[in-house]
Amino acid sequence: MILVHTPHSVVATGHHRNHAAMNRVIGSFVAAPADAERIVAATRGDWLFLCPGKPEIANIAETYPASLAAALTAGRPPAWLEPVPLPQGSAALLYRVRRDGN
Numbered sequence: 001m002i003l004v005h006t007p008h009s010v011v012a013t014g015h016h017r018n019h020a021a022m023n024r025v026i027g028s029f030v031a032a033p034a035d036a037e038r039i040v041a042a043t044r045g046d047w048l049f050l051c052p053g054k055p056e057i058a059n060i061a062e063t064y065p066a067s068l069a070a071a072l073t074a075g076r077p078p079a080w081l082e083p084v085p086l087p088q089g090s091a092a093l094l095y096r097v098r099r100d101g102n
Contacts, residue, residue: 029060029069033078036068040080040097048081048095 028039029050040048050057052073060069068078072093077083081095 029057030064030067032066033068033071037078037080046097048097049092051092053091
């Protein structure tokens with residue numbers, strides 16, 4: 001829906017076949033938040049979007065308790081991610097990627 005209804009592009013999603021991009025996305029979620037910041041910054045992405053209830057994210061958070069996925073699903077985003085409000089009842093999480101303290 002993001003690709004269809006907005007001018008945004010994506011690095012990768014759960015259905016992507018681009019192995020390099022998927023490795024970056026998965027690598028950012030399993031990494032510690034400080035390491036994930038470097039991975040995300042290298043993509044030059046402005047937003048991070050996830051559905052914490054989906055099995056992929058839940059499994060990562062459980063398997064890697066010190067990971068970015070675990071921090072986000074526990075409601076503890078790192079300082080380099082700014083929460084963006086979504087409609088009430090949304091199961092998704094959206095963050096703006098802060099750069100250079102902004």
